[in-house]
Amino acid sequence: xxxxxxxxxxAPAFPKAAKKLLDNTQLxxxxxxxxxxxxxxxxxxxxxxxxxxxxxxxxxxxxxRTLRNLDTYLEQFEAAxxxxxxxxxxxxDADEANAIIVxxxxxxxxxxxxxxxxxxxxxxRLNTAFEAAGITPYETxxxxxxxxxxxxxxxxxxxxALHRNKSEIRQIFLDTMGITELGHRPxxxxxxxxxxxxxxxxxxxxxxxxxxxxxxxxxxxxVVESEGNGRMCVTLPDVLITMFGIEKIIPTFDDLxxxxxxLPRSATGERMNPYNSxxxxxxxxDGPKEFHVILLDNGRTRILAxxxxxxxxxxxxCAACLNACPVYRxxxxxxxxxxxSGPIGAILTPQLQGMEHSTSLPYASSxxxxxxEVCPVKINIPEILIHLRxxxxxxxxAPLTERMGMSAAGFAMQDSGRLGTAQKLxxxxxxxxxxIGLPGWSTARDLPDIPKQTFREWWxxx
Ligand code: SF4
Numbered sequence: 213x214x215x216x217x218x219x220x221x222x223a224p225a226f227p228k229a230a231k232k233l234l235d236n237t238q239l240x241x242x243x244x245x246x247x248x249x250x251x252x253x254x255x256x257x258x259x260x261x262x263x264x265x266x267x268x269x270x271x272x273x274x275x276x277r278t279l280r281n282l283d284t285y286l287e288q289f290e291a292a293x294x295x296x297x298x299x300x301x302x303x304x305d306a307d308e309a310n311a312i313i314v315x316x317x318x319x320x321x322x323x324x325x326x327x328x329x330x331x332x333x334x335x336x337r338l339n340t341a342f343e344a345a346g347i348t349p350y351e352t353x354x355x356x357x358x359x360x361x362x363x364x365x366x367x368x369x370x371x372x373a374l375h376r377n378k379s380e381i382r383q384i385f386l387d388t389m390g391i392t393e394l395g396h397r398p399x400x401x402x403x404x405x406x407x408x409x410x411x412x413x414x415x416x417x418x419x420x421x422x423x424x425x426x427x428x429x430x431x432x433x434x435v436v437e438s439e440g441n442g443r444m445c446v447t448l449p450d451v452l453i454t455m456f457g458i459e460k461i462i463p464t465f466d467d468l469x470x471x472x473x474x475l476p477r478s479a480t481g482e483r484m485n486p487y488n489s490x491x492x493x494x495x496x497x498d499g500p501k502e503f504h505v506i507l508l509d510n511g512r513t514r515i516l517a518x519x520x521x522x523x524x525x526x527x528x529x530c531a532a533c534l535n536a537c538p539v540y541r542x543x544x545x546x547x548x549x550x551x552x553s554g555p556i557g558a559i560l561t562p563q564l565q566g567m568e569h570s571t572s573l574p575y576a577s578s579x580x581x582x583x584x585e586v587c588p589v590k591i592n593i594p595e596i597l598i599h600l601r602x603x604x605x606x607x608x609x610a611p612l613t614e615r616m617g618m619s620a621a622g623f624a625m626q627d628s629g630r631l632g633t634a635q636k637l638x639x640x641x642x643x644x645x646x647x648i649g650l651p652g653w654s655t656a657r658d659l660p661d662i663p664k665q666t667f668r669e670w671w672x673x674x
Contacts, residue, residue: 213304213305214305214306214307214308215305215306215510215511215564215565215566216305216306216307216335216336216337216510216565217335217510217511217550217551217552217561217564217565218334218335218337218550218551219337219549220549220550220551220561220565220569220570221565221569223548223549223550223570224549225571225572226547226548226549226572226573226575226576227572229543229546229547229548229549230542230543230547230576233543233544233546233547234542234543238377239375239544240542240544242374242375242376242377242544243367243374243375243540243541243544243545244541246368246371246374247374247534247535247540247541250371250480250481250531250535251535251536252481253480253481253482254477254478254481254532254535254586255481256481257477257481257482257483258477258478261473261477267470267473267474267588268474268587268588268589268590269590270470271470271471271474271526271528271588271589271590272523272526272589272590274462274463274467274470274471275523275525275526275589276523276526277463278459278461278462278463279459279516279522279523279525279526282458282459282461282516285428285461285462285463286428286458286461286507288428288429289426289427289428289431289461289507290431290507291431292427292428292429292430292431292432292492293431293433293492293493293505294431294493295431295493296430296431296492296493296494297493297494297495297503298431298492298493298494298503298504298505299502299503299504299505300504300505300507301504301505301506301507302506302507302509303455303506303507303508303509303510304509304510305509305510305511306335306336306337306510307336309336309338309455309506309508309510310336310337310338310341311341312504312506313338313341313420313453313455313506314341314342314345314347316418316451316453316504317342317345317347317418317451317453318345318347320417320418320450320451322347322416322417322418322451323346323347323348324347324348324349324350324412324415324416324417324418325342325347325348325349325350325416325418325419325420325453326350326352326412326413326416326418326419326420326444326445326448326449327349327350327351327352327353327356327419327420327421327445328352328353328419328420328421328422328435328437328441328442328445328446329353329355329356329422329437329441329442330420330421330422330455330456331366331369331422331529331551331552332422332455332456332457332508333420333422333455334366334551335508335510335551335552335564336455336508336510338420338455339360349420350409350412350416352409352412352413352441352442352444352445353372353437353439353441353442354373354402354405354439354441355371355372355373355374356372356373357405357408357409358372358373358376358381358384359372359373361384361385361387361388361389362376362384362388364376365546365551366545366551367544367545367546367553368531368534368545368553368554369529369530369531369534369552369553369554369556370479370480370529370530370531371531374544374545375544375545375546378396378398378401379396381401382394382396382400382401385401385404385405385408389404389408391404409441413441413444413445413448414448416449417449417450417451418449418450418451418452418453419445419446419448419449419451419452419453419500420445420452420453420454420455421433421435421442421445421446421452421453421454422435422454422455422456423435423454423455423456423460424436424460424471424475424528424529425460425461425462425467425468425471425528426456426460426461426462426505427461427462427463427464427465427467427468428461428462428463428464429463429464429465430465430492431492431493432465432490432491432492433454433456433490433491433492433505434468434488434489434490435487435488435489436472436475436476436485436487436488436489437485437486437487437489438480438482438485438486438487439486439487440486440487442487442489443487443489446489446491446499446500447489447499447500449500450500450501450502451500451501451502451503451504452499452500452502452503452504453504453506454503454504454505454506455505455506455508456505456506456507456508457508457509457510457512458507458508458509458512458513459512459525459526459527468490471528472484472485472488474528474530474588474589475528475530475588477588478528478530478531478532478586478587478588479529479530479531479532491503510564511563511564511565511566512525512564514563514564515563515564518563520595520596520599521559521563521596521599521600523591523592523596524556524559524560524563524591524596526589526590526591527556527560527589527591528588528589529556530588531554531556532586532587532588533554533555533556533582533583533586533587533591533593534553534554534555534556534557535586536582536583536585536586537554537555537577537582537583538578538580538582539554539576539577539578540553540554540555545557547576548561548573548576549561549570549573550565550570550573554583555577555583555593555597556583556591556593557573558573558574558576558577558593558597559573559574559593559596559597559600561573562574562600563600567600567603567604567607567609568607568609571604571609572611574597574600574601574604575601575611577593577594577597579594579597579598580594581594632666632668635666638662639662639663639664639666
């Protein structure tokens with residue numbers, strides 16, 4: 213098995229990467245400005261929904277029911293999609309998925325693919341597999357195009373180039389699109405991207421997409437987006453390949469009613485996405501002649517098996533938790549070393565990839581709970597972070613300062629004399645705490661005032 217989450221296995225630990233990024237004031241300014249804008253838009257459109265909490269509960273319960281019967285719904289999807297003319301492939305891991313997709317493209321003698329926005333293909337590193345096979349992938353989502361042309365990495369789930377500002381994007385386009393003239397307005401940049409992509413949309417015979425939802429009952433696939441590039445990718449080519457993680461299944465078409473309200477409001481602060489594409493198999497004379505679906509596991513069944521963290525698979529990738537997270541808002545997404553950043557990345561990457569590769573990520577949180585408050589499907593991220601931290605401690609992988617602190621506390625608490633001495637030391641203030649092994653802990657946290665008396669001293673005086 214080659215379970216792979218992009219290049220997360222080779223990424224440096226979060227504190228090391230974050231320290232470097234905190235020095236980049238331009239990046240921090242870009243991230244702060246962009247997340248503020250999305251947060252404000254989200255708050256406005258969520259406030260106008262009187263039944264928002266009920267919608268969140270419905271979104272949570274549909275996912276809980278789906279995961280309890282995931283095998284049944286996946287097979288139901290396969291049967292319905294096949295009956296409608298689609299071909300369903302099952303991939304256990306990243307390599308298996310990439311091999312199937314490359315094989316389909318090669319079987320049609322094609323060397324180019326147009327791609328709509330999909331994080332799952334970043335997860336399997338599909339573009340690398342394409343390039344190794346002599347196939348050129350063209351990203352068509354504007355943010356993904358910026359990332360591809362700039363040889364950059366995504367830093368946000370919904371807006372992958374969120375860390376870039378207008379003038380940086382303009383320079384990337386000038387350097388890579390073969391143009392010499394380009395205005396400075398957002399519409400000038402959008403027009404340049406449109407011109408660059410239009411020819412590829414019309415020429416390339418194979419399209420590739422992810423999916424936001426896949427309906428078991430009908431075998432339909434749903435993609436929501438803001439630009440219209442996704443719709444071009446899923447309608448213009450002769451062959452369409454769609455890959456998504458097995459958790460994207462929902463039982464019925466009616467369930468879309470809940471998620472198509474929750475997702476746009478949480479992701480981009482829109483009441484509805486401008487483009488909602490839903491298709492079922494193939495239709496002669498309309499759209500692609502051949503349709504393939506890749507159902508990707510790549511570690512998901514491992515998460516499914518853990519009852520305490522299973523709800524990680526509820527995620528509909530709206531990124532509201534990233535925009536709300538005080539840690540993400542300081543560091544940006546690259547510090548997480550994974551295509552999945554922010555609070556959801558801190559729980560998803562270690563579980564998918566294997567805890568041994570990402571022991572620092574569950575600690576990349578202040579546990580303030582802002583992520584839980586905004587999550588449209590009520591994933592209790594702080595609880596899962598604590599669950600993962602416990603697993604790390606049990607396997608002996610906790611950070612050195614935490615291990616030293618806990619060892620010191622354990623040593624003191626085993627003996628009343630030692631405990632008394634420790635309490636007296638603590639009454640002297642913060643310095644002894646730092647001296648016994650918590651350096652740095654109290655520089656970023658408010659240490660509560662130390663009581664003048666211990667409980668025993670107070671008790672004796674009564
Ligand atoms: S965890 Fe919740 S808030 Fe975060 S991306 Fe997933 S659905 Fe959105």
